[in-house]
Amino acid sequence: MTRGGGRPDEDGLIARFFRPLATAPGAAQLLDDAATYQPPEGHELVLTTDALVAGVHFFPNDPPDAIARKALRVNLSDLAAKGARPVGYLLSIALTEDWSPDWLESFADGLASDQEEFGVALFGGDTVRTPGPLWISVTAFGLAPEGQVPRRDRAVPGQKIYVTGTIGDSALGLKIRMDESLRTRWQLSDREAEHLLDRYLLPEPRTRAAGLMNDFASASMDISDGLAGDLGRMCSASDVGAVLDADRLPLSAAAAKAVRSDPSALNTVLTGGDDYEILVTIDADAAEVFEAAALDQGVRVTAVGTIMPSFSGHVRVERRGQPLVLDRLAFRHF
Amino acid sequence: MTRGGGRPDEDGLIARFFRPLATAPGAAQLLDDAATYQPPEGHELVLTTDALVAGVHFFPNDPPDAIARKALRVNLSDLAAKGARPVGYLLSIALTEDWSPDWLESFADGLASDQEEFGVALFGGDTVRTPGPLWISVTAFGLAPEGQVPRRDRAVPGQKIYVTGTIGDSALGLKIRMDESLRTRWQLSDREAEHLLDRYLLPEPRTRAAGLMNDFASASMDISDGLAGDLGRMCSASDVGAVLDADRLPLSAAAAKAVRSDPSALNTVLTGGDDYEILVTIDADAAEVFEAAALDQGVRVTAVGTIMPSFSGHVRVERRGQPLVLDRLAFRHF
Numbered sequence: 001m002t003r004g005g006g007r008p009d010e011d012g013l014i015a016r017f018f019r020p021l022a023t024a025p026g027a028a029q030l031l032d033d034a035a036t037y038q039p040p041e042g043h044e045l046v047l048t049t050d051a052l053v054a055g056v057h058f059f060p061n062d063p064p065d066a067i068a069r070k071a072l073r074v075n076l077s078d079l080a081a082k083g084a085r086p087v088g089y090l091l092s093i094a095l096t097e098d099w100s101p102d103w104l105e106s107f108a109d110g111l112a113s114d115q116e117e118f119g120v121a122l123f124g125g126d127t128v129r130t131p132g133p134l135w136i137s138v139t140a141f142g143l144a145p146e147g148q149v150p151r152r153d154r155a156v157p158g159q160k161i162y163v164t165g166t167i168g169d170s171a172l173g174l175k176i177r178m179d180e181s182l183r184t185r186w187q188l189s190d191r192e193a194e195h196l197l198d199r200y201l202l203p204e205p206r207t208r209a210a211g212l213m214n215d216f217a218s219a220s221m222d223i224s225d226g227l228a229g230d231l232g233r234m235c236s237a238s239d240v241g242a243v244l245d246a247d248r249l250p251l252s253a254a255a256a257k258a259v260r261s262d263p264s265a266l267n268t269v270l271t272g273g274d275d276y277e278i279l280v281t282i283d284a285d286a287a288e289v290f291e292a293a294a295l296d297q298g299v300r301v302t303a304v305g306t307i308m309p310s311f312s313g314h315v316r317v318e319r320r321g322q323p324l325v326l327d328r329l330a331f332r333h334f
Numbered sequence: 335m336t337r338g339g340g341r342p343d344e345d346g347l348i349a350r351f352f353r354p355l356a357t358a359p360g361a362a363q364l365l366d367d368a369a370t371y372q373p374p375e376g377h378e379l380v381l382t383t384d385a386l387v388a389g390v391h392f393f394p395n396d397p398p399d400a401i402a403r404k405a406l407r408v409n410l411s412d413l414a415a416k417g418a419r420p421v422g423y424l425l426s427i428a429l430t431e432d433w434s435p436d437w438l439e440s441f442a443d444g445l446a447s448d449q450e451e452f453g454v455a456l457f458g459g460d461t462v463r464t465p466g467p468l469w470i471s472v473t474a475f476g477l478a479p480e481g482q483v484p485r486r487d488r489a490v491p492g493q494k495i496y497v498t499g500t501i502g503d504s505a506l507g508l509k510i511r512m513d514e515s516l517r518t519r520w521q522l523s524d525r526e527a528e529h530l531l532d533r534y535l536l537p538e539p540r541t542r543a544a545g546l547m548n549d550f551a552s553a554s555m556d557i558s559d560g561l562a563g564d565l566g567r568m569c570s571a572s573d574v575g576a577v578l579d580a581d582r583l584p585l586s587a588a589a590a591k592a593v594r595s596d597p598s599a600l601n602t603v604l605t606g607g608d609d610y611e612i613l614v615t616i617d618a619d620a621a622e623v624f625e626a627a628a629l630d631q632g633v634r635v636t637a638v639g640t641i642m643p644s645f646s647g648h649v650r651v652e653r654r655g656q657p658l659v660l661d662r663l664a665f666r667h668f
Contacts, residue, residue, distance in 0.1 A: 011567075026378075028485060028487075031487065031571050032416070032485055032486050032487075032555070032571075033382060033412040033415050033416055033486070033555050033556055034380045034381060034382035034412045034413060034415075034416045034418070034483075035380070035381045035382070036378045036379065036380055036381070036416075036478070036483050037378070037379045037381060038373070038377075038378050038379065038480070039372070039373060039379065041375070043372075044360075044370045044371070044372050045370065045371045045372065045373065045379070046368045046369070046370055047368060047369045047370075047371060047424060047457055047458055047475075048367060048368035048369070048424075048458055049424040049425070049426055049458050049459060049460050049471075049473060050426075050460045051426040051428065051460045051462050051471065052462075053428055053462055053463070053464045053465075053466075055465060056462060056464065056465075057462070078367040078368045079368060081367050081368075082366070082367055082368045082370075084368070090381060090382075090383040090473050091383070092383055092384075092385040092426075092471040094385065094387055094469060123381055124381055124382055124383050125383060126383050126384045126385045126471070128385050128386075128387055128390060128391070129387070129390055130387045130390065130466060130467065130469065131387075131389060131390070131466065131467060132387075132464060132465065132466015132467045132469075133464065133465060133466045135428060135464065135466075135469065137383075137385065137426040137460070137471035139383060139424050139473035141381075144370070146372070149368075151362060151366055152365065152366050152367070153362075153365065153366075221366070221367050222367055233345075237365050237366075
């Protein structure tokens with residue numbers, strides 16, 4: 001089962017690292033060509049896929065467990081935005097020539113830990129070799145109550161715009177990762193800097209908010225390419241505009257400090273990628289009940305703007321009542 | 335929407351090349367974070383994923399439409415072996431810096447053509463950049479009647495072993511692709527050589543055989559890593575052995591000629607990869623009805639051996655009544 005350096009062959013590798021993750025009966029312990037799954041009645045299956053490439057979406061020297069969790073979590077974030085509870089995922093991974101069992105063990109540990117945290121299981125996979133950088137592609141699926149999957153094209157003028165969690169942490173974390181001197185420039189404590197770095201390394205999909213999306217969302221989507229740009233996409237899809245109030249953005253203590261010390265950081269907060277929060281529009285007369293329900297669920301939500309009947313796709317960002325011009329609208333991974 | 339050289343950005347690229355493929359209502363024209371799908375009652379969802387890397391699973395200069403179709407078809411082959419009719423797929427593709435709209439247009443044309451042929455639709459995707467070789471990861475899903483998904487661990491001593499189609503063409507085609515002189519050595523006409531090359535370039539998933547699998551299969555799997563090795567895996571999973579009769583292998587005219595001219599080609603036929611035929615075991619007393627049903631469906635099936643109560647996972651290959659020793663059991667893509 002092994003060849004050279006204690007590294008198992010593909011069957012051995014799957015048995016050792018991935019079989020323990022295939023806990024659903026339909027996954028057949030990854031011993032078969034395909035998995036089976038039967039959604040319960042009254043539910044829709046929600047499907048999404050996202051891929052990460054080393055050097056593009058993460059740093060090759062990131063901890064392997066964090067890489068694995070990020071690959072899974074960016075998909076869980078899409079499911080949460082669509083009001084779906086995650087069920088399972090399929091994983092393709094391309095390993096480079098110098099892969100090591102230790103690396104893969106840590107990678108699998110990361111998946112195991114997130115499987116427990118989010119209640120999902122591995123349903124299948126493919127392990128291949130690549131002469132290029134390591135990459136991972138995950139397809140995740142989940143369940144939403146029938147007819148209660150919010151779309152991104154249902155934003156209506158007058159609706160309030162909410163975001164979950166805090167905005168900009170991850171993009172600021174990436175900036176610090178690229179330029180350590182920003183820690184000083186932004187006057188961050190070690191703990192604050194770590195907070196931002198961690199948010200880049202490990203997204204926090206808002207799975208707990210899925211039920212809120214079923215019950216309250218008019219339009220919703222996950223924020224992966226920056227709030228301003230993703231709101232623009234939502235507005236384009238819905239043929240509406242929006243006003244975004246930069247003074248009301250939910251910022252972590254660390255992000256708030258960065259923005260105070262360096263006004264250009266606000267641009268990063270608004271247009272940086274990798275937030276993995278949910279952007280959602282709510283009818284104005286349901287806003288109070290929505291906020292109360294979110295509080296009950298332990299999900300932080302903040303109103304950050306209003307959908308407008310203006311030019312389709314146009315987002316006006318305001319700060320202290322004045323329009324704010326951004327360097328660019330969105331961060332693009334592509 | 336474009337930047338340099340007439341190449342669209344990610345949104346433009348998706349709109350131009352992939353949106354026309356997202357014909358299912360649940361795919362939301364790829365304008366959303368996730369797709370929805372509701373399987374009809376009485377059916378199980380069957381899910382599989384397979385990835386291809388340029389230079390590993392295909393030649394970088396293969397026609398883009400053939401690369402696309404291969405990426406989809408290797409997944410459809412898994413579904414067919416599990417008795418599932420394909421419904422949809424999600425696609426991750428990593429493009430290299432020098433990607434061209436022409437390449438991607440041909441790639442999308444290949445998908446469109448296979449979507450029509452196999453009745454599937456694109457349900458979602460992710461387009462990323464890679465500094466390494468181009469790769470494609472497809473997750474496909476389909477439907478099988480509830481409780482009628484054959485597994486690979488159900489082979490029972492006394493059952494007859496069948497394969498669909500012909501065996502070895504693709505592996506011989508790859509040999510020719512690597513060494514043109516084999517055309518002469520194997521005394522192949524141009525047409526025969528083309529047949530083998532085509533089988534390597536473009537698998538023929540046995541989607542039409544899915545119903546036969548529901549009705550007759552005890553154990554089944556698709557043959558992707560060579561008949562001898564995959565039969566060994568089926569036997570291991572089922573805790574049985576097998577006798578494989580090399581004289582009864584269904585060979586195309588081209589493969590038969592290669593084996594006659596060069597006995598070592600038989601090794602390639604038995605252990606080469608990329609057949610994408612179905613390997614299935616059938617109760618001996620159902621064999622006649624199975625063959626008749628296959629004939630009705632226009633699916634070629636050939637009995638090639640028998641499941642034995644011998645050592646788990648052991649496959650004895652016989653030729654002219656004598657055991658045949660293979661160089662290696664299986665071709666591994668990994």
